[in-house]
Every structure is written in structure tokens, then in C-alpha cells.
Amino acid sequence: MKQKLLEALKTKFNGVQDSILDRVADKMAKTVTTEDQIETAISGVTFDTLLQSETDRRTTEASETARKNALKEYEKKHNLKDGKPIEKPKKDPETKPKEGEEEEPEWAKRLAEKLAAQEARLEKQEKEKELSTKRSEAAELLKASKIPEKLHKNWLKRIDLDDEETSIGDQVKALEEEHLELKQDLINESTDGDGGQQGGETTDSEMEAFLDDEIPLAKES
Numbered sequence: 001m002k003q004k005l006l007e008a009l010k011t012k013f014n015g016v017q018d019s020i021l022d023r024v025a026d027k028m029a030k031t032v033t034t035e036d037q038i039e040t041a042i043s044g045v046t047f048d049t050l051l052q053s054e055t056d057r058r059t060t061e062a063s064e065t066a067r068k069n070a071l072k073e074y075e076k077k078h079n080l081k082d083g084k085p086i087e088k089p090k091k092d093p094e095t096k097p098k099e100g101e102e103e104e105p106e107w108a109k110r111l112a113e114k115l116a117a118q119e120a121r122l123e124k125q126e127k128e129k130e131l132s133t134k135r136s137e138a139a140e141l142l143k144a145s146k147i148p149e150k151l152h153k154n155w156l157k158r159i160d161l162d163d164e165e166t167s168i169g170d171q172v173k174a175l176e177e178e179h180l181e182l183k184q185d186l187i188n189e190s191t192d193g194d195g196g197q198q199g200g201e202t203t204d205s206e207m208e209a210f211l212d213d214e215i216p217l218a219k220e221s
Helices: 004-012 017-026 037-043 048-076 107-146 149-156 168-189 204-214
Strands: none
Touching: 004 017, 004 037, 017 048, 017 168, 048 107, 107 149, 107 168, 149 168
């Protein structure tokens, strides 16, 4: 069923990358089980559907990578493994303090552990506060960008708030350019060389409306 869906998508969106259509067909195959459902299902797929599908995929991958990196750095900094403290090698019970040295009392050890735990909590709270401030800044920049508001929530996850080399502003600008390029690519690949209809279905007037609504910069560029 997936193959038939893929062939139908290729016919409608002639020129769009196979990898994008393949992912859409794979998702549709989970609900479309008979051939008589294909035409109805395909009719509901638009350029915006393809764009959203590709956007969701990239967002998921970027979010998962950022999460893993942040967790790895946090565990490394606090000597953790899978969320648990890495145990230090136990001292030989027969080992005695060197001459002139006194063994650290138990109360001092417990105090040091409590102080270390408190420091870790405070550092975590400070980090969360810093990330919250950066997240608000990123949200404001996305709001001021040309990226449609309906994508802000998902695309906010793609911004690496821990990146010390690339500013949040530059990351938002890169996302804005990527969004416009992705939409333009979908349109270019699905429009024949003579400027005719897309996939044999979309008319010039519909394409014009699509450009006005979705990528207002296309005419300016």
C-alpha cells in the first residue's frame, strides 16, 4: 500500500524529493488500507502538508540531538552516569592514614557531600533560569521573523540555547532562511519548466495565492 501511495504522491507532486514523499507515504500507509481510499487521502495532501512533515522531522532530530548533548555535558560535569553518581573506587580498609595525617571524620564527609549536593542544585536552578531567559529571547526573535507563527513552537526547539559560538539571533536568521529555501525548493521542484500547472492539478492563480500567503518574500527576491 505504501508503494501505491508513493506513486500517487509522485504523480501529484512531480519533482519533489523522493525522500520527502517516501516519509509522507510511510505515515499515510498506517491509516490508508485499501486502494479506494488512496484518491481521497492524496487529495488532502498539500504543499503545506509536505513542508510541515519535513519541518517536524528536522525539529525532532535537532531536539533529540540537543537533549542528548545537554545530558552528556551535565553528567560529565557532575560525575554522573545514567543519572546516578559514579562510585569512586573503595579504599582498602587496611589502608591507614600516613604518619602525621588524621583520617577525615564521618561528620566532615557528610557535610562535604551535603554542600556538594546543594551546590549542584543551585547551579541547576541558575542554569534553568538562564535557559528560560534565552528561550524568551528566542521566542521574541521568532515572533519578529518571517517564519509563520504556526511554526514558532516547533522551530523554537531547534534553537540551541547552550551554543556559545552562534548567537540566538544568528540561529533564528538561519532558520528563517532555511524556511524560505525549503518552501521555494518545493515549489520549484513541483513546477514544470514552462511555468505550467504543478503536478497537473495546481493552477497559476492557486500558485500565486500560495506564494502570497506562505512566502511573501518570493516576489521581492
